[in-house]
Amino acid sequence: MTSRTDVEAGLRKEMHQxxxxxxxxxxxxxSDLLQGLxxxxxxxxxxxxxxxxxxxxxxxxxxxxxxxxxxPALLMPxxxxxxxxxxxxxxxxxxxxxxxxxxxxxxILNAHIDTVEAGVRSAWTCDPFGAETRGDRIFGRGACDMKxxxxxxxxxxxxxxxxxxxxxxxxxxxxxVGEEDxxxxxxxxxxxxxxxxxxIITEPTNLAVVPAQGGSLMFRLRIDGRSAHACVRDEGxxxxxxxxxxxxxxxxxxxxxxxxxxxxxxxAIENKVPINxxxxxxxxxxxxxxxxxxxxxxxxxxxxEALDTFRESFLTEVDAVAARDPWLRDHPPAVDWFGGQFxxxxxxxxxxxARAVQNAHVAVAGTEPPVEAVTYGADMRHxxxxxxTPCLMYGAGDVRLAHHADESISVSEVVTAxxxxxxxxxxxxxxxxxxxxxxxx
Amino acid sequence: MTSRTDVEAGLRKEMHQxxxxxxxxxxxxxSDLLQGLxxxxxxxxxxxxxxxxxxxxxxxxxxxxxxxxxxPALLMPxxxxxxxxxxxxxxxxxxxxxxxxxxxxxxILNAHIDTVEAGVRSAWTCDPFGAETRGDRIFGRGACDMKxxxxxxxxxxxxxxxxxxxxxxxxxxxxxVGEEDxxxxxxxxxxxxxxxxxxIITEPTNLAVVPAQGGSLMFRLRIDGRSAHACVRDEGxxxxxxxxxxxxxxxxxxxxxxxxxxxxxxxAIENKVPINxxxxxxxxxxxxxxxxxxxxxxxxxxxxEALDTFRESFLTEVDAVAARDPWLRDHPPAVDWFGGQFxxxxxxxxxxxARAVQNAHVAVAGTEPPVEAVTYGADMRHxxxxxxTPCLMYGAGDVRLAHHADESISVSEVVTAxxxxxxxxxxxxxxxxxxxxxxxx
Numbered sequence: 001m002t003s004r005t006d007v008e009a010g011l012r013k014e015m016h017q018x019x020x021x022x023x024x025x026x027x028x029x030x031s032d033l034l035q036g037l038x039x040x041x042x043x044x045x046x047x048x049x050x051x052x053x054x055x056x057x058x059x060x061x062x063x064x065x066x067x068x069x070x071x072p073a074l075l076m077p078x079x080x081x082x083x084x085x086x087x088x089x090x091x092x093x094x095x096x097x098x099x100x101x102x103x104x105x106x107x108i109l110n111a112h113i114d115t116v117e118a119g120v121r122s123a124w125t126c127d128p129f130g131a132e133t134r135g136d137r138i139f140g141r142g143a144c145d146m147k148x149x150x151x152x153x154x155x156x157x158x159x160x161x162x163x164x165x166x167x168x169x170x171x172x173x174x175x176x177v178g179e180e181d182x183x184x185x186x187x188x189x190x191x192x193x194x195x196x197x198x199x200i201i202t203e204p205t206n207l208a209v210v211p212a213q214g215g216s217l218m219f220r221l222r223i224d225g226r227s228a229h230a231c232v233r234d235e236g237x238x239x240x241x242x243x244x245x246x247x248x249x250x251x252x253x254x255x256x257x258x259x260x261x262x263x264x265x266x267x268a269i270e271n272k273v274p275i276n277x278x279x280x281x282x283x284x285x286x287x288x289x290x291x292x293x294x295x296x297x298x299x300x301x302x303x304x305e306a307l308d309t310f311r312e313s314f315l316t317e318v319d320a321v322a323a324r325d326p327w328l329r330d331h332p333p334a335v336d337w338f339g340g341q342f343x344x345x346x347x348x349x350x351x352x353x354a355r356a357v358q359n360a361h362v363a364v365a366g367t368e369p370p371v372e373a374v375t376y377g378a379d380m381r382h383x384x385x386x387x388x389t390p391c392l393m394y395g396a397g398d399v400r401l402a403h404h405a406d407e408s409i410s411v412s413e414v415v416t417a418x419x420x421x422x423x424x425x426x427x428x429x430x431x432x433x434x435x436x437x438x439x440x441x
Numbered sequence: 442m443t444s445r446t447d448v449e450a451g452l453r454k455e456m457h458q459x460x461x462x463x464x465x466x467x468x469x470x471x472s473d474l475l476q477g478l479x480x481x482x483x484x485x486x487x488x489x490x491x492x493x494x495x496x497x498x499x500x501x502x503x504x505x506x507x508x509x510x511x512x513p514a515l516l517m518p519x520x521x522x523x524x525x526x527x528x529x530x531x532x533x534x535x536x537x538x539x540x541x542x543x544x545x546x547x548x549i550l551n552a553h554i555d556t557v558e559a560g561v562r563s564a565w566t567c568d569p570f571g572a573e574t575r576g577d578r579i580f581g582r583g584a585c586d587m588k589x590x591x592x593x594x595x596x597x598x599x600x601x602x603x604x605x606x607x608x609x610x611x612x613x614x615x616x617x618v619g620e621e622d623x624x625x626x627x628x629x630x631x632x633x634x635x636x637x638x639x640x641i642i643t644e645p646t647n648l649a650v651v652p653a654q655g656g657s658l659m660f661r662l663r664i665d666g667r668s669a670h671a672c673v674r675d676e677g678x679x680x681x682x683x684x685x686x687x688x689x690x691x692x693x694x695x696x697x698x699x700x701x702x703x704x705x706x707x708x709a710i711e712n713k714v715p716i717n718x719x720x721x722x723x724x725x726x727x728x729x730x731x732x733x734x735x736x737x738x739x740x741x742x743x744x745x746e747a748l749d750t751f752r753e754s755f756l757t758e759v760d761a762v763a764a765r766d767p768w769l770r771d772h773p774p775a776v777d778w779f780g781g782q783f784x785x786x787x788x789x790x791x792x793x794x795a796r797a798v799q800n801a802h803v804a805v806a807g808t809e810p811p812v813e814a815v816t817y818g819a820d821m822r823h824x825x826x827x828x829x830t831p832c833l834m835y836g837a838g839d840v841r842l843a844h845h846a847d848e849s850i851s852v853s854e855v856v857t858a859x860x861x862x863x864x865x866x867x868x869x870x871x872x873x874x875x876x877x878x879x880x881x882x
Contacts (some may be wrong), residue, residue, distance in 0.1 A: 039533055107776060116729065119726075119729070119732060145670075197836070216671070216672070216728065218728065219727075224564075227560060228841060230657070230738075230741070230817075231655065231657070231715060231815065232712075233715040233717045234712050235841050240688070240718050240721055241688075250524075252824070276679075276727070276730060277688070278725075279724040279727055280723040281722055281723075282720065282722075283720040283721060284719075284720065285557055285720065286660075286717070286739045287844070288560070288717075289717060290719055290720065291846070292561055298728035299725050325443075339727070376671075399670055400676050403669065403671075403728070404670070405732070
C-alpha cells in the first residue's frame, strides 16, 4: 500500500526531475543569453542597452514587464546609501512579473545588470565584451558579477514554464541598475513597492547560501603637501611620501580589526574587513614635489557594526597617524565618504528562505551547501532593511573573479544554480496540482 | 696730475652711475613690464600670446626682431634632449638684436618665456595670473621662473640706450619657448645660428654666479599589480603597495649618490642629486585592488656624470628592489625616460664671462657674489654643448619659489640684477667713446 506521503514524495521527485531536465534542455539558451548580455557593455551608469535586451527577453518569456527609470526625488531620503549621480536617464530598472494563481508565498529574484569597468585591456587574454567560450567557461566583464545571476533567474522561470508548472505565489525577476555604486536600482524597486515574502540575489557565492553580508564604505583621502621644484625637493613636502604613512596606518588598523571581530559565519575568513586603496592620484608635474594626493578606497564592515561607529574609528586612526608626523599634525588629511554606503546585514542562518534554498541545493547537488558570510556589500540590505523582505544570496561563480581581468564563469555551475533556483521557486511559491497534471498524470 | 688710468677709471665710474641711474629711472617700467607678462599665461606649449607681447616691446625698444617657430625637422637629431610634442605651431621664439658698431665681443641674453602650470589654485593666496604687488614683491606664475629674467634683459638694454651707450659687440635678447620641457626653444635658437662669445641666462640664482648646472632626466615607472575585488583584496596584488617599495629604494639610491658625489661647487648643497616622484596615478575603481600604477619623476645629475651611465645605475637600483620582492621579481617595473633630457654642464668658474659678471656685481652691490652650482637643469647645456658658447646663469629670484604656489619676486632684486646685466653688457661688448660723449662730456 502506498501512503499519501509516499505518493506526494514520488510526485515531488518526478516534478523536480521534469524541471531540472527542462533546465538541462535550455543549456544552449542559457549560454546564448549570457553571451548576448556580456556583449552589451553595461558599466554602472550605462545600463540602458543591456536593459533593453533583458526587457525584450522577459516579454518573450511571457513575463509582464515593468520598466522605469529610478526617481531621484524618491531616493533622496536615502542619498547617503546610494549614489544618484549621474542620474538615471536611460538607465531603467526592469522587472518581469510572473503572476501566481494565489495562496502561495511571493518571491523576488534579483540581479544587477551593471558591471564595473573593464579595466586595463592588456591584462585580459580575451575581449572583455567578446563573451569568448573556453571549454565550459564563458569569459567577459560581468560574466560572474552578475549577468550569469540574471540568466539564472530567467532560465529558471523558463524551465518552470517548460515543465508546465503553475505557481501559487507571485515571482518578480528584477534586473536593477547601479549596484556597483550603492544599489540605487534595487532601492528604487523596493520604494516602487516590490516587496515579497522573500528575495534571492544570485551574486556569485560559489553555490553557498549566504545569509550574512559585510558592509562597506567608500572613502576619499586628501593629503596636502608643499610644492617645490624637484631640484630643491627637500624644501617641499611630498604628499606621496605622507600618504605612505597613512596607508601603512590603515593596513595596521585593518589587521587590528580582524583580530577583534568575533562572528561565527566569518570565522573561516582571514581578512574579514578589508581596507582597500583602489585609486591614487597625486601631483601634476614630474619635476615638482607633489603638493596634493587623493586616494579612494573601500573599507569592509561585518554585520553588527554600525556605519557611524566605524567611520568614527577610521577617522580616529587617520588622526592618530597624522599626530605622529610633524607635517601631518599641522596639515591633517581630509577624509570624506562618498558613493553608496553599504550597511552590513544578515538574516538568521536558519530562516525559512535559507532552508528552502538549502533543500533545493540538496535535491540538485546531493550535498548540503556551505552556509557562509561574505565580505562584500551588495543589495541585500535594501531588501532587508528598507523593504522588510528576508533576503539571501546564492549563485554560481566565484567573486574572486569579479572586478578582474579575464572574469569568467562555468556554464555547468550556472546550470546547477538555475536548477536550484527553479526548485526553490517551486517550493517557496507552491504549485496547484492542476498545473502539473498535464505532464505528471 | 691725473694719469690716463685715473681718467679712464673715473669715466668708467661715471658711466656706471649713469647706467644704473637709468635702470632706477625705469623701475616702474620694469614692474609694469613684469606684471604685464605675468598676466599673459604662458604655460609650456601655450607661449604664443606672451611672445607677441615680448616681440612688440622689443620692436618699441628699437631691437631688430626675429620671430620664428622652431622647426621640428631641424630639432629631430636632438629628439632625446628636448620634447617636440605638441609641436611649435603658435609657439614662436623671439630674438631682439641690438647691433654693435664692431670690434666688441658678442653676447646672448637668454630667458625662457614658458612656465609650469599654476597648480592647485587653492594653494595660492592670490590669482596666479593677477601679478599682485605686496610691498616690494610681485606675485604670479612665472614671476621668478623666469619672466623677471626676461625683463632684466630688456630693461638693461633700454637703460644702456637711455644712457646713450653705443656698444661695440652685438647683443641678442632671446625669449625662448619650451624650457620646462627640455628647451626646444633655446636649442632651436642655437641651430638657427645664434652663437656668441658668451651667453647669460637670467634664471633665478639669487644673484649668485652659476657656472655649473646639474642635469636631470625625467622617468616614468609603470608597476603592474593584480586586480581583485576589494572584498577579497588579499587575492590581488596592489600596485600602490608595490610602488611604495620602489619609492623607498629610490630614496635610498638618492642618499647613496649624495654620499658618493665629490664636486667642489656642490659641497654646500645637501641634496646634490634629488630624485623626485612628482606624479602618481594608480587604479580605476575604489573597490578594486589597483592593478596598475604609473609614476613620473625627475632625477638630478651633477656635472661630470654621463646620462647613459646614470640611466644604467637607476635601472640597476629598480631591478635590485624588485629582486627582493616575490611579486616584483616576476613582474619587474617598466622604466622609460621621457621629455627633455638635461645633460649637466659647467664652464670654468674663472672663465672670462664669469669674471665679467662678478666684476659687474661688485660694482653694483659692493660685495663679491657667491659662485655656486645649482641642482636644476636648464638651457645652459644647449649653448655650451651644441652652440659652443660659454654660458652661465645669473639672475634675481629664488628658485625655491619656482614651480610653487605664491611664486613671487622682489622688484628691488630684479633692479639689482638689471644693473649688473647692464654693466656686464657694457664690459663684455665694449663701447666707443663717441657714444658716451653726449652724456659724459
